[in-house]
Amino acid sequence: MNAAAAETSTPLPAETPRGSSLKRQFSWNGTYEKIIRVLLFGCALVSVITTASIVFVLLYESVLWFPGHTPFFGKVSVVEFFTATQWTPQFEGNKHFGIMPLICGTLLTTMTAGAIGLPMGLASAVYLSEYASPQARSILKPTLELLAGIPTVVYGYFGLFFLTPVLIKPLFVNVLGFSVDGFNALSGGIVVGLMIMPMVASLSEDVLRAVPSSLREAGYALGATKYDVSAKIIVPSALSGIIAAFLLALSRAIGETMAVAIACGNRPQLTLNPLRQIQTMTSFIVNMMKGDTPVGTIEYQSLYAVALMLFLMTLTMNYVSQWILRRYREAYQ
Amino acid sequence: MSQTRETFNANLAWRHRTGWLFAAVCRMATWASVVFLAVILGVIVMRAWPRLSPDFLTRFDSYKPESAGMLAGILGSFWLLSFTAAICVPIGIGAAIYLEEYARPNWFTRFIQLNISNLAGVPSIVFGILGFTAFVRMFGIPRQTIVLGLGFADVRIPLPFGRSVIAGALTLALLCLPVVIIASQEALRSVPASLRHAALALGATKWQTISRQVLPAAMPGILTGVILALSRALGETAPIAVLGAAFFITFAPGRLNSFSDLGQHPDRLVNVPFDQFTAMPLQIYNWVNEQSRDFQQHVSAAGIVVLLVVLVLMNGSAILIRQHFQRKIRW
Numbered sequence: 001m002n003a004a005a006a007e008t009s010t011p012l013p014a015e016t017p018r019g020s021s022l023k024r025q026f027s028w029n030g031t032y033e034k035i036i037r038v039l040l041f042g043c044a045l046v047s048v049i050t051t052a053s054i055v056f057v058l059l060y061e062s063v064l065w066f067p068g069h070t071p072f073f074g075k076v077s078v079v080e081f082f083t084a085t086q087w088t089p090q091f092e093g094n095k096h097f098g099i100m101p102l103i104c105g106t107l108l109t110t111m112t113a114g115a116i117g118l119p120m121g122l123a124s125a126v127y128l129s130e131y132a133s134p135q136a137r138s139i140l141k142p143t144l145e146l147l148a149g150i151p152t153v154v155y156g157y158f159g160l161f162f163l164t165p166v167l168i169k170p171l172f173v174n175v176l177g178f179s180v181d182g183f184n185a186l187s188g189g190i191v192v193g194l195m196i197m198p199m200v201a202s203l204s205e206d207v208l209r210a211v212p213s214s215l216r217e218a219g220y221a222l223g224a225t226k227y228d229v230s231a232k233i234i235v236p237s238a239l240s241g242i243i244a245a246f247l248l249a250l251s252r253a254i255g256e257t258m259a260v261a262i263a264c265g266n267r268p269q270l271t272l273n274p275l276r277q278i279q280t281m282t283s284f285i286v287n288m289m290k291g292d293t294p295v296g297t298i299e300y301q302s303l304y305a306v307a308l309m310l311f312l313m314t315l316t317m318n319y320v321s322q323w324i325l326r327r328y329r330e331a332y333q
Numbered sequence: 334m335s336q337t338r339e340t341f342n343a344n345l346a347w348r349h350r351t352g353w354l355f356a357a358v359c360r361m362a363t364w365a366s367v368v369f370l371a372v373i374l375g376v377i378v379m380r381a382w383p384r385l386s387p388d389f390l391t392r393f394d395s396y397k398p399e400s401a402g403m404l405a406g407i408l409g410s411f412w413l414l415s416f417t418a419a420i421c422v423p424i425g426i427g428a429a430i431y432l433e434e435y436a437r438p439n440w441f442t443r444f445i446q447l448n449i450s451n452l453a454g455v456p457s458i459v460f461g462i463l464g465f466t467a468f469v470r471m472f473g474i475p476r477q478t479i480v481l482g483l484g485f486a487d488v489r490i491p492l493p494f495g496r497s498v499i500a501g502a503l504t505l506a507l508l509c510l511p512v513v514i515i516a517s518q519e520a521l522r523s524v525p526a527s528l529r530h531a532a533l534a535l536g537a538t539k540w541q542t543i544s545r546q547v548l549p550a551a552m553p554g555i556l557t558g559v560i561l562a563l564s565r566a567l568g569e570t571a572p573i574a575v576l577g578a579a580f581f582i583t584f585a586p587g588r589l590n591s592f593s594d595l596g597q598h599p600d601r602l603v604n605v606p607f608d609q610f611t612a613m614p615l616q617i618y619n620w621v622n623e624q625s626r627d628f629q630q631h632v633s634a635a636g637i638v639v640l641l642v643v644l645v646l647m648n649g650s651a652i653l654i655r656q657h658f659q660r661k662i663r664w
């Protein structure tokens with residue numbers, strides 16, 4: 001429709017003599033251009049098709065109901081799914097599908113990760129944008145990029161075989177006297193925190209640098225110290241961008257799979273103790289899938305229900321983050 | 334007046350102390366990242382040391398830690414990434430060109446744009462589930478094999494694709510697509526409009542302008558983005574594990590285990606995409622889950638070292654490309 005509107009609005013002389021070169025006529029070049037345009041449009045459409053198929057695939061096994069096909073929520077009630085406190089899809093004869101333990105595990109690792117990654121990331125961003133010398137930046141920026149580029153299996157290995165035996169166990173067992181599982185939520189949370197820290201740092205640094213220097217200069221002119229300027233002027237002016245960065249980082253922590261699958265273990269437990277073995281939504285999916293679950297069974301369908309929850313949670317956080325950026329962005333001239 | 338001055342002076346010392354403390358905290362948090370990187374690399378190299386040898390690169394996996402090697406993972410990852418790039422790069426650049434050069438600013442364009450940025454935030458494991466359903470199982474269509482005779486070789490295409498290289502590559506391609514599109518869009522946006530106007534003024538058609546002027550000018554930026562996206566795909570474990578790629582495998586895709594195999598049976602090349610595979614991060618994950626301590630701690634660490642070296646090489650080449658072209662181009 002739009003294309004047609006644009007065609008008619010092309011400024012052609014109204015009384016073009018017949019046979020003149022300005023007459024709209026067929027040409028191979030024009031056809032070729034149109035084909036290219038359609039092909040490129042097709043490429044752009046692939047991303048839309050991908051999203052549509054993700055939504056369809058997740059809904060098909062968990063919600064969509066038609067003759068001959070009972071979805072997950074046709075076998076397990078929504079109320080049970082959200083309120084039951086046991087997640088035991090593999091126990092024959094005693095299957096329980098309450099997603100609470102998985103969500104609790106995910107929140108435990110995400111909150112640990114946030115408690116470490118967010119303040120450290122923000123502090124790094126303030127240091128990089130306000131304090132660091134160019135030489136320090138030239139070392140720190142590549143280091144952060146490298147940290148962000150390390151595959152997540154490596155973080156899992158580090159959490160399971162270094163953090164837990166070398167740092168967490170000696171500290172909590174020998175010094176403080178707690179009992180610590182070999183797999184624990186704390187080690188996974190810490191490594192995920194280290195993983196999201198570079199992301200928080202680089203996203204927040206961008207928004208801090210976008211604050212105009214006139215604000216800094218005004219602060220200094222009024223007798224503010226560097227701390228006053230950084231913490232009371234720059235950070236509050238960039239707050240919307242920082243919160244958006246925090247949300248993106250947390251949504252990444254929720255969707256993080258390998259590090260928590262390796263370091264946190266695979267026992268779904270409803271606990272808030274980070275020293276216990278837990279199972280997150282993502283590590284449930286990866287463990288269930290690699291075990292060749294028979295297609296069509298309720299365990300198989302539970303995978304899609306959990307994936308749907310995960311998808312909705314991360315999607316909501318990404319949307320809120322974008323909304324905050326749009327709604328509260330301070331536009332400086 | 335003098336009282337204000339006194340309070341100001343009394344407060345000033347305190348304010349400077351807070352400022353000093355704040356700066357110290359920020360400095361420590363930032364330099365901690367250097368320490369983390371050093372500790373992670375140090376621990377891994379130290380643990381990997383007993384198992385690192387040239388043989389590790391040329392052997393297949395084994396049940397004995399002394400003779401375990403990574404060849405299946407290296408070749409598997411190589412083929413996987415090659416096909417991922419072949420699928421994702423043209424589509425990604427095409428989509429970026431459409432959005433930057435052709436699309437009118439209407440609701441549909443905004444929708445596509447929003448959709449791409451949301452897709453970039455979807456957890457990789459969800460892509461794995463999509464790949465499993467759409468490519469490995471193909472929504473449960475009955476099993477069949479299509480045989481295409483090419484004269485020198487027969488291509489056997491199994492439908493559904495099963496746990497093959499092509500199913501993995503398609504999944505990773507979808508995963509990389511948003512990153513490639515966003516990077517290419519930025520590269521295209523940084524090409525000055527004067528270049529386009531000049532080409533159009535000389536009578537070039539729109540596609541001639543784009544393909545001969547705009548794309549070459551944007552190429553360094555696009556290439557950097559593509560390499561970064563592929564190096565992320567190389568380290569992705571979750572989607573590949575969810576697809577059900579093989580954990581333990583002692584041959585490379587297409588049974589092309591060495592260069593001499595390639596010389597003797599070049600016809601096997603056409604069946605590479607439809608063969609089983611494993612990938613480097615998946616082998617590492619498998620070793621971490623083994624029972625023996627040697628596998629868990631040393632063999633997997635050796636695998637991590639190999640993976641990290643490949644990643645550093647890829648990232649290094651991206652930086653080189655960026656610097657090389659940045660010096661040349663002056664608008």
